[in-house]
Amino acid sequence: MSENGAEKKTAKTQRTAVALRKQLGGAPHEVLKRNKEQNRLRRTIVDAMRQGSATVPEIAETTKLPSHQVLWHLMAMKKYGEVVEGDQQGDYFKYVLVQKQEKAK
């Protein structure tokens, strides 16, 4: 559990996650599969949004993804600052991609 301060500092380079992954012989297959599928959905949604702001039904139409999945991913992206809410159009709000300032480290 908690070590002393000095040892903790080195944790940044120690990467216990990587050590555990090695010990287990990799991350669980199911988790990897799920994550791959999520990334695919996310990319499809992001691609559809590059043309400009869009509502959930519009994105669902373009991507052929179920609208509830589009909403779920959009809201996750909104929560973590990748998407913002735009104007309302009829019964739906539009969503806009946030331009990335810098590429992820």
Add this chain to the structure above:
Amino acid sequence: MQQGKIATDALVIGGGIAGLQAALDLADQGFRVLIVEREPSIGGKMIALSKVFPTLDCSSCICTPRMAAAAHHENISILTYCEVQQVDPAGDGFTARILKKPRYVDEVVCTGCRLCEYACPVNVAHEFEGELVARKAIYVPFSNAIPQVAMVDLDNCLLCGRCEKECPPGAIDFFQEPEEVTVEAGTVIIATGFEMTHMEAKPEYGLGRLRNVLNPLQVERLLAPHGPYGRVLRPSDGKVPDTIAYIQCAGSRDHTLGVPYCSRVCCMYAIKQAMLLSGSLPLVEVTIYYMDIRAFGKGFEQFYQNAKAMGIEFVKAKVAKITEDEQQNPVVRIEVIEEDGRVEERAHDMVVLSLGIVPAGHADGVLPASRAEDGFFLAAEPKLAPCRTDHEGVFVAGTAAGPKDIPDSIVEGGAAALEAAAHLRRNGRSPGRDMNARQESTQGTLAQQAN
């Protein structure tokens, strides 16, 4: 496994509003209290609510100060993310075995900065938000969680190590192990709260199957300022709903479910949510399908009348089932009781099931107190001493004893504290004694976290 030992005057099981009140009232008298909470944060259901009936106070504005008061009280120690495995009588007190589950984050070192969360590439349905939005595989449980400490959901983790790389103080440790803590206490207060009627209970109502049929805690989150969507939208497609219906007694007063009793809070939380929805969606029409409205508490009848005056429609009807049309609008099939008993189908954009309150907590035999026939903890003398269980020195408070609202849970928390204090005094434990000397935790986390 790491081992720790804590000696305290009172053990409070459950850190919801009832447990927090009991702990604060004992601690203010000078008794040492240990709160053991199953979830990663204290606060119980109340911290997830938007506003509270009948005053419409902001729930987290009144709950957070209580949580903080307990967390900062010199006589209160808190262990979160724990399983109470067994509590047994020992001498004139009790011994409890508690398993502190690993968060894979050092609680003392973590600053709650959430950089790990932003770095994590995995999205998982967020339980606290009714699964309406994602969290990450490493996350601070919610914005006003206490403690403000991240945790790893190892079942969904890719073990990529990005969180560790980002963590400024180096708090993440994937080799953290569970800790077994033995607690010696003079008295025990059970405040393990409630659960909602399980969604499988009424398959004909479609909860979990129909996307626009929601449980009322999900609606509390939709109405909360930092909720999953930041506004009220329906989950199937993000539409701003025009018509919303409530189905009352969806899981209470129903012998077929084994829940024959009235859950006491559903009429009022439905009316509250209907009013709040009308406030945030000016054009929305809200209909409440009910058997009868039970507005028994102080200010409740007026609250109900206000809702009617606001234009919320109350329809006395029996709901047979809920289906869905092509636009994923839930279609409610009702028998209109007050008129000619005709059967109608009405489509709404969203339907909320007013689920009931059912017992939570432990399997039988873990705690030295019996449950009543309804599954809630038994009050041995329900009239004269409603907080006393059938075991001397064990008290119960809040919804662990039966359905009730927040003010009643708080009153019971206080009453249980008074009973527990009297019990401690009878056994020669006086408040204000320095218990620090008796607190011998083997590990840093416990010792430091326990204040």
